[in-house]
Amino acid sequence: MKDRFVQLWALLQGDRHADRAVPPTGFTARLTVFTAGAMAFLAVFALALSVATGRLADRWAAELAQTSTLRISAPVGEVDAQVTAALRVLETTPGVGSARSLTEEEERALLEPWFGPDLPVDSLRLPQLIEIVETGDGYDASGLRARLQAEVPGAVLDDHTRWRAPLIDAATRLRTLGWIALLLIGGAVAAMITLAAQSALSANAQVIRVMRLVGARDAYIARAFVRRFTLRAGAGALIGTALGLLAVALMPDGDTGGFLTGLGFSGTGWLLPLLIPPLAAAVAFFATRAAALRTLRSQA
Numbered sequence: 082m083k084d085r086f087v088q089l090w091a092l093l094q095g096d097r098h099a100d101r102a103v104p105p106t107g108f109t110a111r112l113t114v115f116t117a118g119a120m121a122f123l124a125v126f127a128l129a130l131s132v133a134t135g136r137l138a139d140r141w142a143a144e145l146a147q148t149s150t151l152r153i154s155a156p157v158g159e160v161d162a163q164v165t166a167a168l169r170v171l172e173t174t175p176g177v178g179s180a181r182s183l184t185e186e187e188e189r190a191l192l193e194p195w196f197g198p199d200l201p202v203d204s205l206r207l208p209q210l211i212e213i214v215e216t217g218d219g220y221d222a223s224g225l226r227a228r229l230q231a232e233v234p235g236a237v238l239d240d241h242t243r244w245r246a247p248l249i250d251a252a253t254r255l256r257t258l259g260w261i262a263l264l265l266i267g268g269a270v271a272a273m274i275t276l277a278a279q280s281a282l283s284a285n286a287q288v289i290r291v292m293r294l295v296g297a298r299d300a301y302i303a304r305a306f307v308r309r310f311t312l313r314a315g316a317g318a319l320i321g322t323a324l325g326l327l328a329v330a331l332m333p334d335g336d337t338g339g340f341l342t343g344l345g346f347s348g349t350g351w352l353l354p355l356l357i358p359p360l361a362a363a364v365a366f367f368a369t370r371a372a373a374l375r376t377l378r379s380q381a
Contacts (some may be wrong), residue, residue, distance in 0.1 A: 117317030125325025131259030138252035176220030314365030
């Protein structure tokens, strides 16, 4: 463990003689910082997407799992009687916490997103809806349907099973795509930094040749490249992460409704993007080390 700390300190401290083999500015420096910053910015949004979809799936599962809808379609003169009978059945059903008949205004509000605010509800024969809220244990849907079929012929029970599963599955797949995007971003960072390191090594082939003549080993020369590119990638990722967090913070609040308005972090979730800069630096470390040692061996 002590040797690892010594190596880390040596990497951070650097060596001014070995550092001369790595250009402090120029195309490779700008490319490394820009690539790390841009990818970190995108990684913040990919992480926010994964977290938001996970939160959305949990909310959908909780809300749809605890509610059901009873739809009553009957002739005008029989609606009230069937609603009363249905409520009586629900009140005596184990697992049903509460049940209430929706008002005309509430049904209009449910249809408004689909048909607009000017829907002539009065001239339409809409079924009467009853909202059912379950207890923690839930109720026996098959048994309730059998009772309703016998006592309320016009009632149709919808326990939201066919809606809940596809929604949760879609949210889970979207969350998986977010994590895949993070892996692709990490791979892109490694590829771009590898190309930048190889370009820097090729541009400084003459300096490297002179260092070898005076006894410098490949590991000593590679350490300078690893240090420079690791610090550049870490700094660029830090800037990109800060800008990404600022952009996410400026997104509309989730309470305004809709999925994209809920894209973001909550609570301790805001600490997750802070892992991006050290991870980017780690990717740069291993990518540059592999590229430097491979290129130096080919130049030997």
